[in-house]
Amino acid sequence: MGARAGGSRTGRQGTRRLPEEGEELALSAQLPAVSAVEARLAERGVTLPGVVPPLAAYVPAVISGNLVYTSGQLPLIDGKLPASGKVGAADGGVDAETATALAATCAVNALAAIKSQIGDLDRITRIVKVVGFVASDPSFTGQPGVVNGASELLGAVLGDAGVHARSAVGVAVLPLDSPVEVEVIAEFT
Amino acid sequence: MGARAGGSRTGRQGTRRLPEEGEELALSAQLPAVSAVEARLAERGVTLPGVVPPLAAYVPAVISGNLVYTSGQLPLIDGKLPASGKVGAADGGVDAETATALAATCAVNALAAIKSQIGDLDRITRIVKVVGFVASDPSFTGQPGVVNGASELLGAVLGDAGVHARSAVGVAVLPLDSPVEVEVIAEFT
Amino acid sequence: MGARAGGSRTGRQGTRRLPEEGEELALSAQLPAVSAVEARLAERGVTLPGVVPPLAAYVPAVISGNLVYTSGQLPLIDGKLPASGKVGAADGGVDAETATALAATCAVNALAAIKSQIGDLDRITRIVKVVGFVASDPSFTGQPGVVNGASELLGAVLGDAGVHARSAVGVAVLPLDSPVEVEVIAEFT
Numbered sequence: 001m002g003a004r005a006g007g008s009r010t011g012r013q014g015t016r017r018l019p020e021e022g023e024e025l026a027l028s029a030q031l032p033a034v035s036a037v038e039a040r041l042a043e044r045g046v047t048l049p050g051v052v053p054p055l056a057a058y059v060p061a062v063i064s065g066n067l068v069y070t071s072g073q074l075p076l077i078d079g080k081l082p083a084s085g086k087v088g089a090a091d092g093g094v095d096a097e098t099a100t101a102l103a104a105t106c107a108v109n110a111l112a113a114i115k116s117q118i119g120d121l122d123r124i125t126r127i128v129k130v131v132g133f134v135a136s137d138p139s140f141t142g143q144p145g146v147v148n149g150a151s152e153l154l155g156a157v158l159g160d161a162g163v164h165a166r167s168a169v170g171v172a173v174l175p176l177d178s179p180v181e182v183e184v185i186a187e188f189t
Numbered sequence: 190m191g192a193r194a195g196g197s198r199t200g201r202q203g204t205r206r207l208p209e210e211g212e213e214l215a216l217s218a219q220l221p222a223v224s225a226v227e228a229r230l231a232e233r234g235v236t237l238p239g240v241v242p243p244l245a246a247y248v249p250a251v252i253s254g255n256l257v258y259t260s261g262q263l264p265l266i267d268g269k270l271p272a273s274g275k276v277g278a279a280d281g282g283v284d285a286e287t288a289t290a291l292a293a294t295c296a297v298n299a300l301a302a303i304k305s306q307i308g309d310l311d312r313i314t315r316i317v318k319v320v321g322f323v324a325s326d327p328s329f330t331g332q333p334g335v336v337n338g339a340s341e342l343l344g345a346v347l348g349d350a351g352v353h354a355r356s357a358v359g360v361a362v363l364p365l366d367s368p369v370e371v372e373v374i375a376e377f378t
Numbered sequence: 379m380g381a382r383a384g385g386s387r388t389g390r391q392g393t394r395r396l397p398e399e400g401e402e403l404a405l406s407a408q409l410p411a412v413s414a415v416e417a418r419l420a421e422r423g424v425t426l427p428g429v430v431p432p433l434a435a436y437v438p439a440v441i442s443g444n445l446v447y448t449s450g451q452l453p454l455i456d457g458k459l460p461a462s463g464k465v466g467a468a469d470g471g472v473d474a475e476t477a478t479a480l481a482a483t484c485a486v487n488a489l490a491a492i493k494s495q496i497g498d499l500d501r502i503t504r505i506v507k508v509v510g511f512v513a514s515d516p517s518f519t520g521q522p523g524v525v526n527g528a529s530e531l532l533g534a535v536l537g538d539a540g541v542h543a544r545s546a547v548g549v550a551v552l553p554l555d556s557p558v559e560v561e562v563i564a565e566f567t
Contacts, residue, residue: 057529057530062541065254065565069506070543071544128253130247133545140362141362142364144364152246163248165250165260165372167260169360169363170324171549172516172549175522181547185253319436330552330554332553337435356449359551374447
């Protein structure tokens with residue numbers, strides 16, 4: 001956690017629910033609170049990034065009632081796309097395995113966007129819906145496998161609360177020529 | 190109803206609302222309860238299928254509050270696509286009429302997904318939103334007509350409750366090279 | 379306002395909130411009530427059109443709880459598309475600047491659809507989510523700039539309430555060969 005500990009501290013300890021019996025308690029009470037979700041991300045070597053800044057008159061996520069709607073998340077890492085192009089294209093595209101990893105990065109960025117609104121990812125009670133857009137060569141039909149990168153990350157770090165309804169579609173092209181874009185609706189308490 | 194009566198029995202009679210005066214009562218009280226929605230499907234020769242099993246860390250539908258969000262539904266029948274390819278493509282594609290019928294099958298599968306969560310389709314108070322993705326040759330612009338296959342089925346079996354907001358878009362390609370994918374948000378009581 | 383004053387009258391004065399101190403009051407109390415949102419549209423030279431009639435078994439917008447979900451809106455003006463084709467296509471397409479203006483028209487049509495359900499646009503407390511579909515040549519990656527046309531209009535006429543979560547994707551083709559389609563979820567009180 002050390003390198004970017006500041007980024008993974010929750011700013012809203014007062015709203016954290018108490019761990020229930022048998023629940024993993026990631027850190028001692030004296031340390032800055034880190035959500036169980038972020039602890040599980042850390043076990044996978046992932047530090048939650050800062051939220052991707054808005055590019056225009058929109059924001060990374062909006063709360064309505066007990067739902068958070070994220071903007072479509074690109075797999076940006078430190079503001080850059082690790083790869084670009086269409087999945088399955090004969091020339092210059094990205095392969096399905098690479099795209100699957102990028103979809104997981106989209107999901108991490110979605111969690112960062114959600115955290116920017118609710119403060120503590122342990123407040124998530126359910127990932128309600130995921131839509132995964134895969135920039136696809138018209139011959140590529142493996143969108144479900146690619147979007148599994150996002151679905152499996154959410155399941156791994158959120159447990160039962162991470163199991164969601166989902167659509168996966170193959171689109172012509174995405175912003176910045178990104179291979180993947182993922183949007184999320186999450187319920188929180 | 191006979192052939193697959195088990196599949197159309199509701200498992201939650203206790204939660205069924207009572208029929209109101211003048212409302213169609215499909216079966217006598219002694220028989221296993223069948224929802225009015227499923228009775229109307231039966232009139233069209235459609236038996237509600239079992240829910241399409243999840244392919245990964247996602248589920249066919251999720252409840253949040255009084256809404257059910259379905260996953261994107263392909264027009265699978267007994268696990269197989271009746272047709273594949275892009276709509277309007279000169280070679281090897283499917284025509285608009287075929288795609289319209291497939292969109293209706295997507296809607297039936299969405300109803301099965303909703304039933305898997307709420308038990309009885311008569312609990313639906315409104316189809317709130319439908320998004321229809323049509324795998325399209327770039328020259329094909331008749332997506333609204335194709336997605337009407339889903340919209341008209343929902344209107345036919347749900348009446349006023351089936352009239353929804355809708356988006357229809359033409360995408361490059363869909364999972365399994367399906368010509369159509371439909372997702373639904375339904376409100377229930 | 380004169381030319382289509384009837385179209386911009388609110389039919390639900392009883393539900394209008396009172397203007398707060400310092401808030402712009404567009405018209406004197408004796409005139410038919412015009413929402414502040416429509417007054418700001420008028421400052422931009424935009425008269426809210428009548429709602430685009432449904433093409434099938436769907437409607438322009440549906441209320442569920444305190445949310446309004448719009449159907450995907452095309453940039454129709456008086457029932458016609460001002461331009462058609464894919465954005466960024468070498469032959470016969472539309473340029474990004476034109477598409478951006480069309481996206482703003484989609485947003486205006488979305489406001490008309492919302493008004494058809496809630497009567498008075500000043501009841502909007504938040505634009506929760508915008509999805510912008512841009513019919514794109516596979517080489518065009520500027521979807522965010524195009525969809526900014528919608529985002530900036532919503533921000534301009536709704537202020538803080540207009541700042542939303544958003545997804546922008548590039549699709550193969552849209553209904554009627556429209557360059558843009560925009561759908562909106564709005565929260566209201």
